[in-house]
Amino acid sequence: MINFDSIPKEKPAGFKVPEPGFHKVTIAKVTEEVSKAGNDYLQLQLKTEDGAIVFDNIMDSTAPALQWKLGRLVTACKLPLSGELTLSDLGKVILNKEIVADIKVIEDDYKKDGSMKAEVDIFTNDIFYPIEEYADLVGAEPSSETPQNQSY
Numbered sequence: 001m002i003n004f005d006s007i008p009k010e011k012p013a014g015f016k017v018p019e020p021g022f023h024k025v026t027i028a029k030v031t032e033e034v035s036k037a038g039n040d041y042l043q044l045q046l047k048t049e050d051g052a053i054v055f056d057n058i059m060d061s062t063a064p065a066l067q068w069k070l071g072r073l074v075t076a077c078k079l080p081l082s083g084e085l086t087l088s089d090l091g092k093v094i095l096n097k098e099i100v101a102d103i104k105v106i107e108d109d110y111k112k113d114g115s116m117k118a119e120v121d122i123f124t125n126d127i128f129y130p131i132e133e134y135a136d137l138v139g140a141e142p143s144s145e146t147p148q149n150q151s152y
Helices: 064-076 087-094 131-139
Strands: 021-034 040-048 053-059 098-107 116-120 128-130
Touching: 021 053, 021 087, 021 131, 040 087, 053 064, 053 098, 053 116, 064 098, 064 128, 098 131, 128 131
Parallel strands: none
Antiparallel strands: 021 040, 021 098, 040 053, 098 116, 098 128
16 A cells, blocks of 8 residues: 655655765676667666665776776676676676775766766776775775876
């Protein structure tokens, strides 16, 4: 039964946005997508310990930054970095893996309403880490050597 007396009268807040920094995440969902340009990619739902969801895309690309990001994900998931694997198969083997992700919070340009969103930070540190490195990471200082003006 639907209890209409308990339905909120006010609009609820949007998605919970985690604090910037290192977070233990579970790869909760992997969806195969195709970009407007026709390129295949994996959309990941990374669920933090406090329940916040961070979306990220993984692409098979020739761009060095995206190749490095893919390599960091594979390393964090403790998959062998040899041989070949399709993007579809990669999605199957990383599902439900627990890793550490470096998260940043930025303004959501899509909504244009001043709301904030979380995303994986690919340039400040090393993006993804094996779950065993979490304790060392939260005690470590972020890198002061942040690359500037990089595109991917």
